[in-house]
Amino acid sequence: MSIQQFSNISSNNFEQCVKCTVCTVYCPVTAVNPLYPGPKQAGPDGERYRLKRSDFYNEALKYCLNCKRCEVACPSGVRIGDIIQQAHMNYSHGSAGVRDRMLAHTDLMGGIATRLSPTVNGILRLTPVKLAMDLTLGIDRHRTFPAYTPRKFTTWFRRHALKRQDRFTRRVTYFHGCYVNYNFPRLGKDLVKLLNACGIGVDLMKDEKCCGVARIANRLIKQATDAAKVNLREIRAAVASGNDVIATSSTCIMTMRDEYPHLLGLDNADVRDHIMTATRYLYRLVENGDIKLVFKPDYLRRIAYHTPCHMAKLGWSVYSIELLKLIPGVELSVLDVNCCGIAGTYGFKKENYRYSQAIGKTLFDSIAQVNPDIVATDCETCKWQIEMSIPYRVSNPISILADALDVEATRAANNI
Amino acid sequence: MKFDTIIIGGGLTGLTAAISLAEKGRKTAIISAGQSALHFSSGSFELLGSVDGRPVENPVEAIDNLSERHPYRRIGKERMLQLLPLVQPLLTRAGVATTGSHYTNRYRLTPLGKVKPAWLTLDDFATFDSPERLPWRSVALVNIADFQDFYPVFLSAGLEKRGVKCSIHSTSIAALDNLRRSSTEMRAATMARVLDYEAVGVLAGRLNSVARHADAILMPAILGLTDDLMVRLLRRLVCKPVYFVSTMPTSVPGVRTQMLLQRYFMKLGGTYMLGDTVTHGEFDGDRLRHVFTTNHSPEPLSADNYILATGSFFSHGLVATPSAIVEPTFGFDVDAPADRAQWFRKDIDSAQPYMEFGIATDADWHPRRDGVTIGNVQCAGSILGGCNPVKEGCGAGEAILSSLNLTTV
CATH class of the missing domain: 3.40.50 (Rossmann fold)
Known part of the structure; x- marks a missing residue:
């Protein structure tokens, strides 16, 4: 009697697909863009053919957001999103153009723009400039680039925070990412305030590169791999010194934990458990009784929590939600998991803009229905998309916790 | 992370148990490895449609004719009568509107124009x-x-x-x-x-x-x-x-049922962890202390009690290897013959023995591991075995009643 195949050949479980199409139900793109073949067809179904002949590759795979919602829904553990991204990386003939390179190098662009921030911010908001970028580069004219900060987070940290970190014996390494450094240092400052109040010192990496998510999405694989190698070296150094590595962006964390090994082939098994979102790190300390958080009784807000797709993939929204629930004056609603549609650089591209907004509509409607004071979410690009599309303010849970924190009482509770 | 009860499996069984516990104020979590078989729902819940190939008109009366291994017989007719009236109101509270009765089967239309017995049917149909x-x-x-x-x-x-x-x-x-x-x-x-x-x-x-x-x-x-x-x-x-x-899967009313139950559970304060897999457990003699999952390791998830609702073969609650039927998460003892030839019949239309395989549980639904009864784990739903849900038309009833039985005083 012949025995069925009992172990996998692939590393992405593609042979486990039973063609149930559950993934399609949860794909944000399928319902709005008929050019996209859908996760089942683009993923395991198409892979059968591509393994035989690479010219079965279909350029329409570029419409995949890499949100991984198909993977979260799959009952058979097929890494559908990875299969699609790998195909995109391995078989696509087009190379990244000027626009994609610009969008992908968030750290290089940010480094230049922060130096010229008043000028750059002003220029990027001018209608003729938006029109010109739309026509020449293909960056949609309806988009507004997030404002660049005049002073980078790292500059602030060196001048105003570095010295006081020496007081703490318990330390953690903060991967600030491009967004906090070049656009929104306040989030980094909030994290430092929160951690310091609990008696935890913050270290930065000596050399931090962009996590690489935008480079991977724009098929700049060599550049992504080079950056990832530097980050992994720094992460290993941090872990060796006894630190965990945390970030305030769920996407940076998902990329460094999962995309490095799955898409870039960089083994991170030795340090992967030490890479986590700031809310997971904090929740664990609170749960174990290692730190205490005391909140202002008069911080009263109605908050709607939106789960970013990559947070859903990590499975960690529960940490952010449980922390927000600790604030006594917060009335929290957890929104159904729906993609906001921007997917990092995807939504900035002219060819994707209308799909991006159509995808986001379900989320926008659900926020309007709750009508909260603040939308909480762990992803910066979700924040841009929601704030660009509907009149609600969006904050990272870390900023909300920092706002609500009674610093003096927290310091006292932690014997600082 | 600590809970009163952790339920492994987020389909109809797990959600029914979870809602029932969360309504009583228990801190409950569901860990679900992807979406469930509700995505293939016909739109009807079946209680009992057929016994020994004969159609059933009155499901409650027909329970006596089932084999002693059938979960309905093990729950007991009296207890079944106590639980059955709770089902439709529970679904209604979650926003799932249904028609039907457990005393007399109603009949539903299949996509191929046949008519089949049904217990509760979504109001769409x-x-x-x-x-x-x-x-x-x-x-x-x-x-x-x-x-x-x-x-x-x-x-x-x-x-x-x-x-x-x-x-x-x-x-x-x-x-x-x-x-x-x-x-x-x-x-x-x-x-x-x-x-x-x-x-x-x-x-x-x-x-x-x-x-x-x-x-x-x-x-x-x-x-x-x-x-x-x-x-x-x-x-x-x-x-x-x-x-x-009904259309070919995925079933729109089925997805909706899943979403409504899940949303209701979360509104009650429950935690639903989707896309996460329990990799193993840590046992202390006859108790399961912690479970470890793909997403939350190396930290454990802990609870006083656990419910195993991972389904049968289709949902990977049971796995057939070339030489044995196994429960892959914890290695609980399975009630199935060792001889592979006894797992199936060659006539594809006849009742297949493997459909009735399940976890070996004691009278209180506790599983055994290497012969040791695990006192704080109970099993519910199609992982129980002892019946043929396809031939008998009892899948939804088994899921709902076996979980209500564990979570209702």
Whole structure:
């Protein structure tokens, strides 16, 4: 009697697909863009053919957001999103153009723009400039680039925070990412305030590169791999010194934990458990009784929590939600998991803009229905998309916790 | 992270148990490795449709005729009668509106035009008192142009046999034109995501114009993926009664049922961890102390009690290796013969023995591990075995009642 195949050949479980199409139900793109073949067809179904002949590759795979919602829904553990991204990386003939390179190098662009921030911010908001970028580069004219900060987070940290970190014996390494450094240092400052109040010192990496998510999405694989190698070296150094590595962006964390090994082939098994979102790190300390958080009784807000797709993939929204629930004056609603549609650089591209907004509509409607004071979410690009599309303010849970924190009482509770 | 109860498996069984506990104020979490078999739901919950190949009219009475290994017999008829009245109200509280009774089976229409017994049926669908006499003289079967997961010709043949005159129509509306460009992605669930207020208004106009001479309209179940708002809207706008018929999977009313139950559970304060897999457990003698999952390792998830609701083979609650049937998460003892030849019969239509395999549990539904009974774990749903849900038409009843039995005093 012949025995069925009992172990996998692939590393992405593609042979486990039973063609149930559950993934399609949860794909944000399928319902709005008929050019996209859908996760089942683009993923395991198409892979059968591509393994035989690479010219079965279909350029329409570029419409995949890499949100991984198909993977979260799959009952058979097929890494559908990875299969699609790998195909995109391995078989696509087009190379990244000027626009994609610009969008992908968030750290290089940010480094230049922060130096010229008043000028750059002003220029990027001018209608003729938006029109010109739309026509020449293909960056949609309806988009507004997030404002660049005049002073980078790292500059602030060196001048105003570095010295006081020496007081703490318990330390953690903060991967600030491009967004906090070049656009929104306040989030980094909030994290430092929160951690310091609990008696935890913050270290930065000596050399931090962009996590690489935008480079991977724009098929700049060599550049992504080079950056990832530097980050992994720094992460290993941090872990060796006894630190965990945390970030305030769920996407940076998902990329460094999962995309490095799955898409870039960089083994991170030795340090992967030490890479986590700031809310997971904090929740664990609170749960174990290692730190205490005391909140202002008069911080009263109605908050709607939106789960970013990559947070859903990590499975960690529960940490952010449980922390927000600790604030006594917060009335929290957890929104159904729906993609906001921007997917990092995807939504900035002219060819994707209308799909991006159509995808986001379900989320926008659900926020309007709750009508909260603040939308909480762990992803910066979700924040841009929601704030660009509907009149609600969006904050990272870390900023909300920092706002609500009674610093003096927290310091006292932690014997600082 | 610590909970009162952790339920492993997020389908109908796990959700029923979770809601029942969360309503009593217990801190409850569900860990679910992907979406559940509710995505393939017919739209009806079956309690008991057939015993020894004979159709059942009164499920409660027929329990006595089941084998002693059947979960209904093990729960006991008296206890079943205590639990059964709780089911429809629980579904209603979650927003799942149903019709039916546990004393007398009603009958539902299958996509191939057959009539099958059903216990509770979602209000989207037609149900009948008798399998022979349908309440219509003529119906209009309306499909969406280019939708390939619905077969009006089969449906019509089945209905004509029962004396119902059928007219077949095909229609489309502008809102669906975009989807019609993709041959692989024009599915029921995708259409449901596109059909909003405006589109349903237009669709209602089309139905009104084709169905002037019919008693009722039957159309594929393509409305209401996250709630039943669009179903109710269409019915209000169409002058004839509209009933939906199941399509090929995925099932729109099934996805909706999953979402409504899940949303209700979360509103009660429950934690639903989707896309996470329990890799193993840490045991201390006869107790399961912690479980470890793909997403939360190296930290454990802990609870006082655990419910194993991981389903049968299809959901990987049981796995057949070349040499043994195993429970893959904890290695609990399985009630199945060692000899592979006894797992199946070559006649594909006959009842397959493997369908009745399950975890070996004691009278209180505790599993055994290497012969040791694990006191703080209980099993529910199709992982129990002892019955053939396909042949007996008892899958939903087994899921719901075995979990209510564990969570109701």
